[in-house]
Amino acid sequence: MSDLLSISDLSITFDNGPRVVDGLSFSIDKGQTLALVGESGSGKSVSALSILRLLDERHAAYPAGHILYKGEDLLQAPEKRLRQIRGRHISMIFQEPMTSLNPLHTVEKQISETLELHKGMRGPQARRRCLELLELVGIPAPETRLTSYPHQLSGGQKQRVMIAMALANEPDLLIADEPTTALDVTVQKQVLELLKSLQQKLGMAVLLITHDLSIVRRYADYVVVMERGKMVEQGATEALFRSPSHAYTRKLIDAEPPEHPLPATSGTETLMTVNNVNVHFPIRKTLLGKVKESFHAVQDASFELRAGETLGIVGESGSGKTTLGHALLKLTPSTGQFSLCGTELSALSQKAFRPWRRRVQIVFQDPFGSLSPRMSVEEIIREGLEIHEPGSSGQHEARVIQALKDVGLDPDARHRYPHEFSGGQRQRIAIARALVLQPDLMILDEPTSALDRTVQKQVIELLREIQARYRLSYIFISHDLAVVRALSHKLLVLRQGRIVEYGDAEAIFREPQQPYTRELLNAAFFYQSTTN
Amino acid sequence: MATLSPIQRRRLNNFTANRRGFWSLWIFLVLFGLSLCAELIANDKPLVVSYNGDWYFPVIQQVPEETFGGFLPTEADYRDDFIASEIQSNGWMLWPPIRFSYNTINYELTVPSPAPPSAENWLGTDDQGRDVAARVIYGFRISVLFGLTLTIASSIVGVAVGALQGYYGGKIDLFGQRFIEIWSGLPMLYLLIILSSIVQPNFWWLLGIMLLFSWMGLVDVVRAEFLRARNFEYVKAARALGLDNRRIMFRHILPNAMVATLTFMPFILTGAITGLTSLDFLGFGLPSGSPSLGELIAQGKANLHAPWLGISAFVSLAVMLTLLVFVGEAVRDAFDPRKN
Numbered sequence: 001m002s003d004l005l006s007i008s009d010l011s012i013t014f015d016n017g018p019r020v021v022d023g024l025s026f027s028i029d030k031g032q033t034l035a036l037v038g039e040s041g042s043g044k045s046v047s048a049l050s051i052l053r054l055l056d057e058r059h060a061a062y063p064a065g066h067i068l069y070k071g072e073d074l075l076q077a078p079e080k081r082l083r084q085i086r087g088r089h090i091s092m093i094f095q096e097p098m099t100s101l102n103p104l105h106t107v108e109k110q111i112s113e114t115l116e117l118h119k120g121m122r123g124p125q126a127r128r129r130c131l132e133l134l135e136l137v138g139i140p141a142p143e144t145r146l147t148s149y150p151h152q153l154s155g156g157q158k159q160r161v162m163i164a165m166a167l168a169n170e171p172d173l174l175i176a177d178e179p180t181t182a183l184d185v186t187v188q189k190q191v192l193e194l195l196k197s198l199q200q201k202l203g204m205a206v207l208l209i210t211h212d213l214s215i216v217r218r219y220a221d222y223v224v225v226m227e228r229g230k231m232v233e234q235g236a237t238e239a240l241f242r243s244p245s246h247a248y249t250r251k252l253i254d255a256e257p258p259e260h261p262l263p264a265t266s267g268t269e270t271l272m273t274v275n276n277v278n279v280h281f282p283i284r285k286t287l288l289g290k291v292k293e294s295f296h297a298v299q300d301a302s303f304e305l306r307a308g309e310t311l312g313i314v315g316e317s318g319s320g321k322t323t324l325g326h327a328l329l330k331l332t333p334s335t336g337q338f339s340l341c342g343t344e345l346s347a348l349s350q351k352a353f354r355p356w357r358r359r360v361q362i363v364f365q366d367p368f369g370s371l372s373p374r375m376s377v378e379e380i381i382r383e384g385l386e387i388h389e390p391g392s393s394g395q396h397e398a399r400v401i402q403a404l405k406d407v408g409l410d411p412d413a414r415h416r417y418p419h420e421f422s423g424g425q426r427q428r429i430a431i432a433r434a435l436v437l438q439p440d441l442m443i444l445d446e447p448t449s450a451l452d453r454t455v456q457k458q459v460i461e462l463l464r465e466i467q468a469r470y471r472l473s474y475i476f477i478s479h480d481l482a483v484v485r486a487l488s489h490k491l492l493v494l495r496q497g498r499i500v501e502y503g504d505a506e507a508i509f510r511e512p513q514q515p516y517t518r519e520l521l522n523a524a525f526f527y528q529s530t531t532n
Numbered sequence: 533m534a535t536l537s538p539i540q541r542r543r544l545n546n547f548t549a550n551r552r553g554f555w556s557l558w559i560f561l562v563l564f565g566l567s568l569c570a571e572l573i574a575n576d577k578p579l580v581v582s583y584n585g586d587w588y589f590p591v592i593q594q595v596p597e598e599t600f601g602g603f604l605p606t607e608a609d610y611r612d613d614f615i616a617s618e619i620q621s622n623g624w625m626l627w628p629p630i631r632f633s634y635n636t637i638n639y640e641l642t643v644p645s646p647a648p649p650s651a652e653n654w655l656g657t658d659d660q661g662r663d664v665a666a667r668v669i670y671g672f673r674i675s676v677l678f679g680l681t682l683t684i685a686s687s688i689v690g691v692a693v694g695a696l697q698g699y700y701g702g703k704i705d706l707f708g709q710r711f712i713e714i715w716s717g718l719p720m721l722y723l724l725i726i727l728s729s730i731v732q733p734n735f736w737w738l739l740g741i742m743l744l745f746s747w748m749g750l751v752d753v754v755r756a757e758f759l760r761a762r763n764f765e766y767v768k769a770a771r772a773l774g775l776d777n778r779r780i781m782f783r784h785i786l787p788n789a790m791v792a793t794l795t796f797m798p799f800i801l802t803g804a805i806t807g808l809t810s811l812d813f814l815g816f817g818l819p820s821g822s823p824s825l826g827e828l829i830a831q832g833k834a835n836l837h838a839p840w841l842g843i844s845a846f847v848s849l850a851v852m853l854t855l856l857v858f859v860g861e862a863v864r865d866a867f868d869p870r871k872n
Contacts, residue, residue, distance in 0.1 A: 161824040192847055210590050326768075329601075331768055331771060331772065351776075354774045357772060357773060357774030358774060360772075361772065362768075362769065362772045364768070364769060366765055369764060369766065370765035370768075370769050371765045371769075372770075372784050372787075373766075374787040374788065374867075375784075375787075383773060383775070386774040387773065387774055387775060387779075433773070
């Protein structure tokens with residue numbers, strides 16, 4: 001048995017329900033990277049958690065299968081033995097760095113906890129090891145970071161601390177459950193490169209769980225594809241990408257968004273002009289309510305948008321792209337001018353602006369949060385109509401049905417509640433709610449970030465189709481450059497509230513002028529450029 | 533039924549799916565309905581009198597004693613032997629099942645009051661010779677009516693204040709919370725005692741005074757819901773659709789707060805009923821002579837040798853409060869969108 005970990009015929013059920021994982025088999029060699037890919041709900045995270053038996057066993061059961069770690073069946077192992085293995089021989093890093101670290105403990109305490117537990121290291125010895133580890137994961141000035149609390153670290157740094165914790169006892173196998181999904185593209189690249197170099201240095205095996213195939217292609221040696229709990233295909237990465245044999249794998253690989261937007265419908269009239277828009281958030285106020293200190297979230301944003309065109313706004317988290325979108329909708333107070341079809345909107349009061357709202361609509365990122373859970377789909381969609389176009393209920397119903405058809409949903413579903421729909425369907429409902437008012441401009445705030453790649457592609461296709469049919473303009477806000485590229489005619493790059501670059505999207509993607517844009521594009525597309 | 537929208541129908545289904553709550557509601561409605569007709573069940577006047585070929589309905593009309601051969605122009609006392617035999621010999625009369633009203637004193641008791649249960653006084657009498665069964669029926673009615681009125685009134689005030697504070701936040705919230713902190717520090721019981729020495733507190737006085745303090749129970753819950761929900765994306769989406777503040781509050785945020793409110797309401801209702809009962813028990817509640825469960829408990833405490841007083845009061849209170857809590861649970865289920 002040369003395999004480090006070998007899983008055979010693993011099945012998992014919850015509360016004696018249907019099998020969420022059914023007959024999964026694969027094995028990992030020493031020093032190998034195996035990627036487990038699939039869409040959300042395919043059972044990949046559950047499988048990973050079951051290796052360390054971290055599932056709640058009051059609900060979860062393993063009706064069949066073996067998980068052999070160096071020949072020892074972990075499914076049969078007693079809890080005491082598992083505790084020795086966890087963190088020492090097999091360790092795990094989780095998706096969400098914000099919640100995986102205990103907010104009340106310092107970095108040093110969190111790392112040395114596992115050292116003390118498995119190696120009995122204490123005091124100066126443990127501290128030395130902590131420093132070593134922090135240096136290993138590339139945290140600058142590690143001495144000062146030892147006493148930091150998680151909230152004092154950035155997302156990327158937190159994930160590095162997580163990795164340091166996982167590597168503290170030099171495990172043989174590292175399970176990385178979507179390690180970079182919550183991070184910005186540039187940070188994502190750094191963390192992945194770090195993992196790769198550490199793996200080479202320490203010679204450990206990595207089980208990488210991800211939905212992002214471009215990462216898999218660059219980092220994994222071997223790929224296991226899962227669909228609804230079943231393994232559909234496995235093979236060496238290169239061979240699998242070159243000739244996927246299963247239809248589902250092909251679908252996943254083809255889910256890369258298209259590289260160019262549809263040509264804008266010819267037209268030159270300017271729809272929206274934005275001039276020196278600024279947004280400040282007060283941080284501290286005096287006793288009398290005067291702002292003492294404020295955060296400049298958007299600085300001097302100016303751009304123009306033509307009818308039927310898409311402006312992509314890209315930037316990392318905290319760059320002010322969402323704030324800018326909200327400012328244009330007057331959901332956030334701002335200074336500066338912006339106008340729609342020549343009418344100055346920035347000076348209007350909230351009340352005077354209300355009739356204009358039907359012409360500028362927004363679709364939010366989180367399809368689970370943006371629909372009122374206590375209203376039926378029909379109520380959600382017709383609400384805007386009732387305000388802006390008082391009319392008979394029959395007319396409204398016809399419009400609702402038309403809007404649902406436009407976004408590719410069955411109109412009979414309109415009496416159901418949002419929670420009965422999947423993420424992609426919910427996003428379609430949100431688009432229908434905006435579309436039913438026949439707006440001129442839709443602000444799309446990361447509408448695809450919460451969706452699986454294949455669903456993402458469908459939504460992008462839908463947005464392209466609607467734009468062509470109704471000659472809509474979009475402001476498309478996203479951190480995902482591949483998606484932005486599929487829709488945008490113009491591009492605006494934001495960094496810390498400032499516009500770094502603005503111009504024709506095609507030109508910027510081909511030849512970015514600013515170093516920051518170049519870095520961003522490089523981080524987003526380098527997985528492809530290295531493999532193609 | 534045909535006019536119900538699918539959503540309302542589903543809520544109804546959810547409600548009926550909770551069998552315990554569904555049956556509790558029916559039992560409660562029957563009991564409440566019966567108690568609303570208390571005058572027809574327990575009264576010291578007959579329902580119908582036929583005298584010399586004429587028909588009289590003493591429950592809804594005043595008939596002077598002279599009509600039945602008496603001497604006084606005041607209302608007839610049908611329990612009086614002379615009048616009763618006079619009517620019986622010239623016609624007939626139909627009595628309600630319990631021949632006592634809440635304030636009728638049974639002068640024909642053969643044992644000293646409080647008298648134990650008998651064929652005439654089903655649950656016995658209290659220490660003033662009044663029929664306990666009649667007093668329980670009237671007491672149940674007044675308790676439920678008081679509780680419902682107070683619950684509705686304090687929910688309206690509480691939800692409105694909580695909604696305004698939570699939605700607008702800032703100074704409104706700050707001053708509102710400070711006001712509530714001070715206001716909730718006022719001693720309600722002493723205020724009632726002081727007040728009852730100035731005016732004779734009746735139903736409406738008590739309602740008003742208890743409302744002054746009971747509205748605060750819901751404010752915190754509703755305010756917290758509104759504070760949380762005003763930053764939800766679907767509330768932002770509603771603003772982006774052009775809804776005004778009033779509509780956003782009512783249609784988008786209030787339904788969220790409604791679950792908290794509805795789960796709280798049975799407790800407010802039971803709290804209001806027990807509040808009234810305890811005031812009556814202490815003697816600061818409804819004017820003396822009114823049928824009240826609290827006064828019955830007080831009598832049970834004063835007359836430990838007459839257990840039917842305490843047991844009657846306890847059972848009627850326990851049944852009423854239990855039914856209301858079960859109904860409350862079913863209502864909460866009905867509005868839960870995650871239930872199918």
